[in-house]
Amino acid sequence: DIQMTQSPSSLSASVGDRVTITCQASQDISNYLNWYQQKPGKAPKLLIYDASNLETGVPSRFSGSGSGTDFTFTISSLQPEDIATYYCQQYDNLPRTFGQGTKVEIK
């Protein structure tokens, strides 16, 4: 199975800050990497697909980059409504695997 390692596991930042989350795959997954946002008690929501493509309707402050084994997810200017847990997920191989999640809080 492909292991997805996210860091940090949690972070606290101020409104307006730039927030960066990294995700490392245990093997080359090309650009087969997605990012999801999950708010408490809610289903995950797709934000970024194929490493860097913004899902329709998602604010442009969210972005993704990377290929191979190393990926980055960025919120350019953190907003109060961005408080959530963020997950990366690979779809290069079965089983599909998720990172352990990064909980983002407001300082």
Next chain:
Amino acid sequence: EVQLVESGGGLVQPGGSLRLSCAASGFTVSSNYMSWVRQAPGKGLEWVSVIYSGGSTYYADSVKGRFTISRDNSKNTLYLQMNSLRAEDTAVYYCARGKYSSSPGAFDIWGQGTMVTVSS
């Protein structure tokens, strides 16, 4: 409106069975990759199973031989039959649609989730 609505969760004893349903609207289940993803209380996301548009099915090792994914095209509904349930199967179960109809990809539409609790 494109949406998925799960049902069928509940409390079941260890060793028991449960069937989850996921009714789709706004698109055709049989034309898409459809998956089940679960989340144990306070934990992260775990992929469980997928059924491809062609009908092939795959499972996580943790549920292989116990869970069966299927669909009813006439009802536009996805199912997850869960047998020999264990305490570690306790989770919220989500159904999710694959973004691309003809190849794997992201999960772009998710249901609201249904809670399964395995306990005596």
